Amino acid sequence: xxxxxSAIIILVTILLAVPLGRxxxxxxxxxxxxxxxFEPIEKLIFKVSGVNPLSEMDWKQNLKALLTIxxxxxxxxxxxxxxxxWHPFWNPDNILSMEPTQAFNTAVxxxxxxxxxxxxxxxxxxxxxxxxxxxxxxxxxxxxxIAALALLxxxxxxxxxxxxxxFYYHLVRACTRILLPLSIVLAVVLLLNxxxxxxxxxxxxxxxxxxxxxxxxxxxxxxxAIKQLGTNGGGFFGPNSTHPFENPNGxxxxxxxxxxxxxxxxxxxxxxxxxxxxxxxxxxxxxxTAGYLMLLIPTIVQETGGNPKITQMGITQPxxxxxGKEAGFGPVLSALWSISTTVTSNGSVNSMHDSFxxxxxxxxxxxxxxxxxxxxxxxxxxxxxxFMIIAVFISGLMVGRTPEFLGxxxxxxxxxIAILVALLHPLLILGGxxxxxxxxxxxxxxxxxxxxxxxxxxxxxxxxxxxxxxxxANNGSGFEGLGDNTPFxxxxxxxxxxxxxxxxxxxxxxxAGLLSQKKYIPESAGTLKLDSGMFGVMLFxxxxxxxxxxxxxxxxxxxxxxxLTI
Amino acid sequence: xxxNLKSSLILTVILILMFGVVYPLGIYTIGLVxxxxxVGSPIVKNEQIVGFENIGQSFTDDKYFWGRPSTVGYNAASxxxxxxGPTNPDYLAEVQARIDTFLLHNPGVxxxxxxxxxxxxxxxxxxPNISPNSAYIQVKRIAVVRNLPEAQIKAxxxxxxxxxxxxMPVINVLKLNLKLDELK
Numbered sequence: 248x249x250x251x252x253s254a255i256i257i258l259v260t261i262l263l264a265v266p267l268g269r270x271x272x273x274x275x276x277x278x279x280x281x282x283x284x285f286e287p288i289e290k291l292i293f294k295v296s297g298v299n300p301l302s303e304m305d306w307k308q309n310l311k312a313l314l315t316i317x318x319x320x321x322x323x324x325x326x327x328x329x330x331x332x333w334h335p336f337w338n339p340d341n342i343l344s345m346e347p348t349q350a351f352n353t354a355v356x357x358x359x360x361x362x363x364x365x366x367x368x369x370x371x372x373x374x375x376x377x378x379x380x381x382x383x384x385x386x387x388x389x390x391x392x393i394a395a396l397a398l399l400x401x402x403x404x405x406x407x408x409x410x411x412x413x414f415y416y417h418l419v420r421a422c423t424r425i426l427l428p429l430s431i432v433l434a435v436v437l438l439l440n441x442x443x444x445x446x447x448x449x450x451x452x453x454x455x456x457x458x459x460x461x462x463x464x465x466x467x468x469x470x471x472a473i474k475q476l477g478t479n480g481g482g483f484f485g486p487n488s489t490h491p492f493e494n495p496n497g498x499x500x501x502x503x504x505x506x507x508x509x510x511x512x513x514x515x516x517x518x519x520x521x522x523x524x525x526x527x528x529x530x531x532x533x534x535x536t537a538g539y540l541m542l543l544i545p546t547i548v549q550e551t552g553g554n555p556k557i558t559q560m561g562i563t564q565p566x567x568x569x570x571g572k573e574a575g576f577g578p579v580l581s582a583l584w585s586i587s588t589t590v591t592s593n594g595s596v597n598s599m600h601d602s603f604x605x606x607x608x609x610x611x612x613x614x615x616x617x618x619x620x621x622x623x624x625x626x627x628x629x630x631x632x633x634f635m636i637i638a639v640f641i642s643g644l645m646v647g648r649t650p651e652f653l654g655x656x657x658x659x660x661x662x663x664i665a666i667l668v669a670l671l672h673p674l675l676i677l678g679g680x681x682x683x684x685x686x687x688x689x690x691x692x693x694x695x696x697x698x699x700x701x702x703x704x705x706x707x708x709x710x711x712x713x714x715x716x717x718x719x720a721n722n723g724s725g726f727e728g729l730g731d732n733t734p735f736x737x738x739x740x741x742x743x744x745x746x747x748x749x750x751x752x753x754x755x756x757x758x759a760g761l762l763s764q765k766k767y768i769p770e771s772a773g774t775l776k777l778d779s780g781m782f783g784v785m786l787f788x789x790x791x792x793x794x795x796x797x798x799x800x801x802x803x804x805x806x807x808x809x810x811l812t813i
Numbered sequence: 814x815x816x817n818l819k820s821s822l823i824l825t826v827i828l829i830l831m832f833g834v835v836y837p838l839g840i841y842t843i844g845l846v847x848x849x850x851x852v853g854s855p856i857v858k859n860e861q862i863v864g865f866e867n868i869g870q871s872f873t874d875d876k877y878f879w880g881r882p883s884t885v886g887y888n889a890a891s892x893x894x895x896x897x898g899p900t901n902p903d904y905l906a907e908v909q910a911r912i913d914t915f916l917l918h919n920p921g922v923x924x925x926x927x928x929x930x931x932x933x934x935x936x937x938x939x940x941p942n943i944s945p946n947s948a949y950i951q952v953k954r955i956a957v958v959r960n961l962p963e964a965q966i967k968a969x970x971x972x973x974x975x976x977x978x979x980x981m982p983v984i985n986v987l988k989l990n991l992k993l994d995e996l997k
Contacts, residue, residue, distance in 0.1 A: 252979045252980075255979075292824070292827050295823060295827065296824040296827065297816070297820050298820050298824065311817060312817055312820075315817045316821040316824065316825065318821075319818070319821045319825050320825060323825060323829070367893070369890060369891060369892065370890070378834070378837045379829055379833035379834065380833070382832065382833060382836075383828065383829050383832045383833035386828070386832040387828055387832070415820065415824065419828075422828065422831075422832065423831075430836070431836075434843070435840075435843060438843060438844045438847065438848045438851060439847065439848060441848075441850045441854045441866065443850070443851055443853040443854075444837075444840055444844040445841075445844075445851055445852045445853065446841070447852060450855070452862050452864060452865075454863065454870040454871065455863055455864065455870060455872075455987065455990055456870065456871065456872055456873070456877065458870070458871060458887075460870070460887065460888065460889055460890075461888075461889065461890040462865055462868055462889040463889060463890045463891075463892075464852070466837050466840075466841065468840055468844065468851075469836060469837040469840040469841070472840075473832075484892055485891070485892055486892050486893050486894060486937045486938065489894065489935065489936030490892055490937045490939070491867035491869070491937060491939060491940065491941055492853060492867060492868070495867050496977050497977040497979035497980020497981070498978055498979055498980075500979065500980060501979040501980075553929065554899045556899060556900055556905055557905070557908060557929065560905070560909060560924075561912075561924045562908075562912065562924065562925065562927055562929055562932060563925050563929075565928075566928060566930055566944060567929075568899070568929075568933075569929045569930045569935075570894075570895065570897065570899070570904075570933040570934060571894045571895065571933075571934070571936045572933075572935060572936060573936060573937060573940050574881065574935065574940055574942040574944055574947075574981065574983050575942050575977065575980045575981055576980060576981065577981040580980070596936070598936050599894040599895075599896055599936040601894075601898060602896060602899065602936075603899070604899050605899055605900065701896050701897065702896075702897060702898040702901045702904075703902075706898035706899075706901065709898075726896070727893075727896045728895075728897065728898070809898070812900065813900060
């Protein structure tokens with residue numbers, strides 16, 4: 248049955264993404280939609296903040312606007328986290344202020360749409376923080392990614408002009424027209440399935456067996472909805488959507504899992520409608536889905552097979568590997584979620600990735616390392632765009648022609664930027680992991696002094712590799728056994744998140760700005776057609792070669808070695 | 814630059830109010846109107862809250878159905894999983910200890926009959942559910958301790974299976990144990 252459920256979840260999500268993509272394209276173009284009743288509110292917002300949404304800006308002005316407002320958000324959330332002790336309301340459990348490096352990590356994490364959490368929600372964040380800082384940023388950081396994508400689309404559609412549109416216009420409308428309506432729908436589904444939404448603090452109860460227990464709760468439904476939809480992933484509670492308040496049953500699980508994938512897939516369909524090249528969007532969706540299934544199917548096989556070490560103890564495991572998994576979800580639905588959340592940059596979990604069987608950990612990491620199958624809201628396609636530029640370039644070299652991308656010549660500058668952006672990702676992940684491993688090795692008695700690793704041997708290495716992979720990919724999930732709330736991890740992962748977020752936005756927007764100014768060259772017989780199966784195969788090969796080969800040595804040291812020692 | 818900064822500041826304030834205050838209050842209001850469970854679905858017995866439907870409780874007494882092991886001792890104020898890797902020797906020793914404890918309390922049960930969810934810890938640490946087999950395997954023990962016919966308890970388990978849509982069939986341990994206490 249679970250296999251059927253998984254297929255239903257994937258198919259329904261793709262089917263819903265088609266009309267949503269069409270709608271997103273209309274929102275980007277400013278065409279009429281059913282939700283135009285938001286327009287007076289948006290007009291008022293623009294008027295009060297002194298923004299003229301119709302004034303078009305070039306790529307530099309747009310990036311300045313993007314980075315400035317992101318900086319303002321960073322300062323706001325730092326302020327909120329460092330002053331929790333004094334929050335005037337919505338802090339019924341009297342949560343204390345965060346330690347500065349943890350606050351830095353958390354602030355970066357939420358501004359960059361990563362939602363890596365070195366704190367635990369029920370003990371580390373007040374309701375005030377959860378809503379006015381974290382949930383707020385879950386909207387606007389997702390909105391930033393979507394707005395960046397809108398600028399990129401404009402650049403691709405333009406002919407000989409510098410203007411990419413207006414960042415503020417797209418930011419506000421991404422939030423009000425796309426994220427808000429979908430969040431309301433998902434939040435209602437959650438409410439109807441017993442997800443709490445209350446401002447009452449924790450409740451102390453005496454259990455049936457006579458123990459006294461305090462039960463944390465709070466305004467959960469509102470936050471879970473946007474964390475799933477905006478590829479955020481930062482849960483209300485420490486264990487995220489494994490917590491029965493965040494994800495009470497099969498229906499919420501399916502809805503939340505679909506919400507992870509929905510907007511990233513819809514963005515690719517939106518490209519097809521926006522440029523009027525539907526076939527191109529189908530090719531890209533096919534490449535992404537092939538990559539997704541390539542990671543998903545072996546993960547399901549591994550998890551349903553159970554943990555061989557436990558089989559050796561004489562426990563038959565018809566249920567599959569159950570450590571870190573909830574009884575109501577089991578191995579198949581947990582594997583489905585774990586790959587959905589890692590290929591997109593979501594990072595929410597409905598089971599603990601650290602406890603998956605050895606090879607599954609490698610597939611989860613690969614999802615984040617390749618970082619192009621569906622991907623984050625907005626930024627997912629932006630990453631794919633980099634791979635497309637590289638694929639076009641390599642194809643051009645193979646036939647000895649100047650490469651063209653949708654009617655624009657791809658020249659040295661564009662390729663340089665694309666390669667730099669593509670190489671940053673492995674640099675952050677491998678460089679960071681090397682730094683952490685080195686620090687571990689040179690410390691005397693690291694298990695007592697550093698206390699990072701919850702697991703010995705290869706798995707311990709995997710914990711460090713996973714953390715930097717997750718930070719650089721702006722994912723936010725973790726091998727949570729890693730004792731990551733230390734200044735070393737707070738700062739190093741924070742830097743990885745910052746670079747991993749802004750460079751892959753700045754680079755592609757620059758390329759879009761450059762392409763936008765170029766003359767349009769009509770397709771000829773010698774042009775590599777992007778909307779052909781041939782290009783799809785080429786693109787897939789480039790992703791595997793550029794992406795996978797760089798990471799396979801590191802994966803061999805971690806999860807693969809662990810698998811081989813069983 | 815200055816103009817950017819000023820616009821950014823004002824826009825930020827407006828967006829905080831919209832998404833950090835108005836949106837959650839809106840969802841809260843919807844919850845009050847349409848859902849009676851928005852405080853977390855408490856179960857009330859004799860005017861006392863004895864638990865929340867979806868929050869698992871620790872059951873170690875032989876007269877109750879046990880839930881799954883928990884690395885946080887079912888502490889619902891600080892939840893979490895073991896995060897132990899699949900080959901970690903400490904972890905495997907822990908699983909072995911759980912198997913031994915279970916066999917000790919359930920004489921007659923063979924090792925290979927123990928469902929794996931009874932010896933592995935969930936990610937939340939407060940999983941309210943177990944698989945149906947995990948309940949059936951405890952029926953005999955409970956029948957002996959409570960001095961009730963096995964068939965009666967088995968029937969209770971049969972009725973308690975929740976075939977949730979899009980999820981695995983499960984039994985809510987707290988609800989099952991509450992019903993068990995009402996048996997005569």
